[in-house]
Amino acid sequence: MQSEPIRTAPPPFKIIKGHTIETETAEAAIETIHASIPDWHKNSSIVKKFLHNRETTFYWASTDGKLIGYVCLHRTGCVPYIAVAKSNSRSGVGRALMLRAAKKARKLGNQKLELTSENSANDFYRKIENEIGPVKIEIAGQYSNITYSLLPH
C-alpha cells in the first residue's frame, strides 16, 4: 500500500513595521536576505539608504526572531524594493508584504501601487492582483513596470 506524502505547513511568520527594528539589525538583514538571492540584481546600499528616508516605510516579515523579507514603500505608492530570503520563498511571505504595502498606500491616499521589477517575478505580481487590484505589466527589456490600480477600502 502506498503511503501518503507528509505535508508540512509553511512556517508561520509575522509582519512588523520598520520603525521597531534597529538600523543595525535592519542593515544586517538586508545583507543576509540579498546574499540568499544570487540571481537578483539588487543594490544593498541603495536599499539601506531608504531606511533613513522619512518618506518611505519598511515592513518586515519575521519568523523565529529572524527577519526573512521586507518591502519598502514610498508615500507616493511606489515600491522601490521587495525581497524575500530564498529559503523562505514560495511560502506566502511576498504576498503578505505586498498586501501590507498596498493597505498602507491606500491609507495614504494613493490609487496606484507601482514598482519596477525583473521580468522573472512577473507571475508573482499577476498571482496577487485579485487581492491588490487589477495589474498592468509593461515589459521593457529585462525589467517590467508593474502598476496596480488599488481596490477601494
Ligand SMILES: CC(C)(COP(=O)(O)OP(=O)(O)OC[C@H]1O[C@@H](n2cnc3c(N)ncnc32)[C@H](O)[C@@H]1OP(=O)(O)O)[C@@H](O)C(=O)NCCC(=O)NCCS
Ligand atoms: C518576487 C518575490 C518577492 C516573491 O516572494 P515569495 O515570498 O516567494 O512569494 P509568495 O510565496 O508570496 O508567492 C505568491 C504566489 O506567487 C507565486 N510566485 C512567487 N514567485 C513566483 C515566480 N517567480 N514565478 C511564478 N510564480 C511565483 C507563488 O507560487 C504563489 O502562488 P500561489 O498563490 O499559487 O501559491 C521573491 O521571489 C523575491 O524576493 N525575489 C527576488 C527579489 C525581487 O525580484 N524583487 C522584486 C523587485 S524589487
